[in-house]
Amino acid sequence: MAQPHALAALPPGxxxxxNCLARSAxxxxxxxxxxxxxxxxxxxxxxxxLIELLTARPxxxxxxxxxxxxRCTPADRWLVWVAPPHLPYAPALxxxxxxxxxxxxxxxxxxxxxxxxxxxxxxxxxxxxILAWPKRIDHSGLRRLQLAAEDSATPLFLFRxxxxxxxxxxxxxxxxxxxxxxxxxxxxxxxxxxxxxAPLEIVLPQRPAWRAGAQTALPRLHxxxxxxxxxxxxxxx
Amino acid sequence: xxxxxxxxxxxxxxxxxxxxxDPGLLAITEAHPRQQVVAxxxxxxxxxxxxxxxxxxxxxxxxxxxxxxxxxxLEAATLTELAQWAGRFTPQISLDPPDGLVxxxxxxxxxxxxxxxxxxxxVDELRTLSLHGQLGGAPTPMAARWLAACRPGTLIPADHGWxxxxxxxxxxxxxxxGVGQDILMLLHGIGARNLGDVLRxxxxxLARRQAAAVSAALARARGDTPDLRDWFVAPARYTATVAMxxxxxxxxxxLFAARRxxxxxxxxxxxxxxxxxxxxxxxxHESGPxxxxxxxxxxxxxxxxxxxxxxxxRLAALALPAPVxxxxxxSGAPVALAPKSGDLFGDPDATQHNAxxxxxxxxxxxxxxxxxxxxxxxxxxxxxxxxxxxxxTRPPAHASAPGLRPLWLLAEPQALRYRAALxxxxxxxxxxxxxxxxxDVRRDYYVAQHKDGALCWVFHxxxxxxxxxxxxxxx
Numbered sequence: 001m002a003q004p005h006a007l008a009a010l011p012p013g014x015x016x017x018x019n020c021l022a023r024s025a026x027x028x029x030x031x032x033x034x035x036x037x038x039x040x041x042x043x044x045x046x047x048x049x050l051i052e053l054l055t056a057r058p059x060x061x062x063x064x065x066x067x068x069x070x071r072c073t074p075a076d077r078w079l080v081w082v083a084p085p086h087l088p089y090a091p092a093l094x095x096x097x098x099x100x101x102x103x104x105x106x107x108x109x110x111x112x113x114x115x116x117x118x119x120x121x122x123x124x125x126x127x128x129x130i131l132a133w134p135k136r137i138d139h140s141g142l143r144r145l146q147l148a149a150e151d152s153a154t155p156l157f158l159f160r161x162x163x164x165x166x167x168x169x170x171x172x173x174x175x176x177x178x179x180x181x182x183x184x185x186x187x188x189x190x191x192x193x194x195x196x197x198a199p200l201e202i203v204l205p206q207r208p209a210w211r212a213g214a215q216t217a218l219p220r221l222h223x224x225x226x227x228x229x230x231x232x233x234x235x236x237x
Numbered sequence: 238x239x240x241x242x243x244x245x246x247x248x249x250x251x252x253x254x255x256x257x258x259d260p261g262l263l264a265i266t267e268a269h270p271r272q273q274v275v276a277x278x279x280x281x282x283x284x285x286x287x288x289x290x291x292x293x294x295x296x297x298x299x300x301x302x303x304x305x306x307x308x309x310x311l312e313a314a315t316l317t318e319l320a321q322w323a324g325r326f327t328p329q330i331s332l333d334p335p336d337g338l339v340x341x342x343x344x345x346x347x348x349x350x351x352x353x354x355x356x357x358x359x360v361d362e363l364r365t366l367s368l369h370g371q372l373g374g375a376p377t378p379m380a381a382r383w384l385a386a387c388r389p390g391t392l393i394p395a396d397h398g399w400x401x402x403x404x405x406x407x408x409x410x411x412x413x414x415g416v417g418q419d420i421l422m423l424l425h426g427i428g429a430r431n432l433g434d435v436l437r438x439x440x441x442x443l444a445r446r447q448a449a450a451v452s453a454a455l456a457r458a459r460g461d462t463p464d465l466r467d468w469f470v471a472p473a474r475y476t477a478t479v480a481m482x483x484x485x486x487x488x489x490x491x492l493f494a495a496r497r498x499x500x501x502x503x504x505x506x507x508x509x510x511x512x513x514x515x516x517x518x519x520x521x522h523e524s525g526p527x528x529x530x531x532x533x534x535x536x537x538x539x540x541x542x543x544x545x546x547x548x549x550x551r552l553a554a555l556a557l558p559a560p561v562x563x564x565x566x567x568s569g570a571p572v573a574l575a576p577k578s579g580d581l582f583g584d585p586d587a588t589q590h591n592a593x594x595x596x597x598x599x600x601x602x603x604x605x606x607x608x609x610x611x612x613x614x615x616x617x618x619x620x621x622x623x624x625x626x627x628x629x630t631r632p633p634a635h636a637s638a639p640g641l642r643p644l645w646l647l648a649e650p651q652a653l654r655y656r657a658a659l660x661x662x663x664x665x666x667x668x669x670x671x672x673x674x675x676x677d678v679r680r681d682y683y684v685a686q687h688k689d690g691a692l693c694w695v696f697h698x699x700x701x702x703x704x705x706x707x708x709x710x711x712x
Contacts, residue, residue: 059691059710063644076589078596089709090611090623092642100612100632106599107607120598126591179690
């Protein structure tokens with residue numbers, strides 16, 4: 001009968017114990033949130049993996065969660081957004097520190113094009129992160145994306161509706177996101193390691209952090225671009 | 238001096254068959270001096286069609302034989318293309334019509350690792366152009382040409398007495414050197430069977446029988462008199478044409494033929510240490526105007542695989558008006574490009590290169606409008622505070638920071654039906670602008686929380702306090 005401490009004395013990586021997070025050979029990319037890093041195998045977003053983010057509706061903080069990652073895009077890599085449902089708003093992204101000159105917005109006409117563009121971006125090895133919003137994607141499509149992601153060293157974020165949580169998926173990491181007052185609640189549905197105990201609540205500094213019900217007044221801003229009528233002047237002066 | 242002669246057997250056929258993997262039953266005919274077959278594809282030869290047959294007898298053995306008239310201009314163009322391609326092996330090239338080239342390679346031997354290695358590389362790389370060639374090597378161009386024709390693959394070393402190796406060649410080679418058929422008959426009649434026999438004949442006797450051309454040709458081949466040749470001068474831009482064996486509108490054969498052209502262009506550019514930023518692929522139809530494809534690389538490049546990928550995306554998206562008969566490639570103005578040097582610790586340019594390649598592929602398939610970057614724009618109106626730009630455009634250095642803005646903006650504000658589901662958290666921020674260009678905006682913006690927690694950016698027009706719209710989400 002092996003003693004627990006005997007197991008612990010084994011060199012790391014030789015035996016994986018089911019109650020520990022899986023270790024990967026390369027450390028993950030830091031998420032920017034210590035509480036989330038502690039719960040993810042590799043201590044961050046896994047490189048070269050398919051990551052599913054499940055949200056019921058836009059506006060729960062799904063982009064704010066990725067902003068620390070997007071902010072540190074190197075100057076020779078792209079940040080590809082494939083078929084986003086709305087317009088990524090440049091002034092807000094610039095204010096958040098995202099390098100806009102590296103952002104590549106890809107609009108597609110069909111699901112097949114979305115899948116194609118996502119795979120091209122993943123296999124190119126020239127992207128810092130890929131964000132994709134496929135409308136419908138089947139199991140074989142997911143599998144192909146996962147294989148493409150594994151061959152690269154690029155995290156591939158796939159945004160899917162909340163009801164996709166019921167379907168099985170080959171993604172290495174699945175997070176369900178829901179809004180909480182001033183924070184985002186992250187429920188880890190799947191990761192390489194033990195099932196997490198409770199959903200995390202992550203406070204997002206970029207988001208307006210008001211508690212529900214408590215109305216805080218912003219300083220009243222008034223943009224008025226309407227000059228007062230010019231005073232009439234005598235001709236010749 | 239050491240010369241390699243490259244000869245393309247069946248050149249009239251090869252110019253048509255190189256564009257496809259299998260030419261099928263094809264014969265090339267000429268009208269002068271009489272209607273006859275000059276070359277036939279392997280399938281046709283298997284059916285019994287021979288070069289020199291009359292057209293009628295060829296059709297008698299193979300009724301479904303496809304006949305194409307001989308295209309002399311295309312043969313000359315192919316020879317020119319070949320000479321441009323051969324520029325990567327040696328700068329000293331001379332055209333040797335009707336069906337070959339001679340290359341002076343004595344200065345290239347060391348670079349390519351010896352004569353045999355050079356000859357092997359040349360024959361191997363010739364296959365990327367889908368041409369089939371025969372090689373011979375000798376210290377004079379004429380001897381090299383004779384060897385390529387009669388003993389393909391023979392490379393005579395330039396030792397003392399190499400001329401003796403020519404003695405075994407048949408008399409027929411003299412026809413190449415301008416010796417008339419009647420003289421050949423005469424030599425045959427007096428018992429000469431090969432060049433060795435002719436050399437043993439007394440010179441004055443030959444001269445008296447108007448056969449001085451024979452002596453002159455032999456003297457040139459043996460290096461006794463100089464063989465003066467014009468060097469080939471390549472044009473300033475690469476142009477090449479490939480004819481399809483049969484008119485087609487299928488993607489695979491077109492791409493196959495296009496890759497031949499890209500390979501030729503890449504070799505041409507590599508020989509000059511240059512690169513081109515774009516090239517033009519012209520599809521020639523049987524009738525009607527030609528279709529022109531301009532292939533743009535993001536940066537000067539001579540990578541044939543890259544052009545192949547771009548052409549694949551463009552051809553796949555193209556609706557051809559008619560089957561294609563021939564493909565023409567014209568390269569853009571070449572610019573100097575230093576070759577890449579190997580790096581011990583990985584290639585620092587690889588990521589940059591891949592980034593450009595990804596952008597090209599996405600644009601080639603989806604179009605310029607579908608792959609964009611975004612930039613903030615100095616305007617108070619939210620829908621005008623951004624604009625689409627070409628990817629990798631640097632944003633202006635100082636971006637004014639407006640108030641709190643959402644990460645998602647809706648293309649059109651959405652009318653809100655259930656105002657009760659929202660709690661206003663902050664606001665109002667009044668935006669009142671644009672009276673001068675017709676897109677007047679007078680709104681009060683609020684940050685609102687949906688009852689399930691999502692944050693929205695909502696507004697109501699100043700003059701309609703009861704109409705609410707969602708304009709963005711704090712994603």
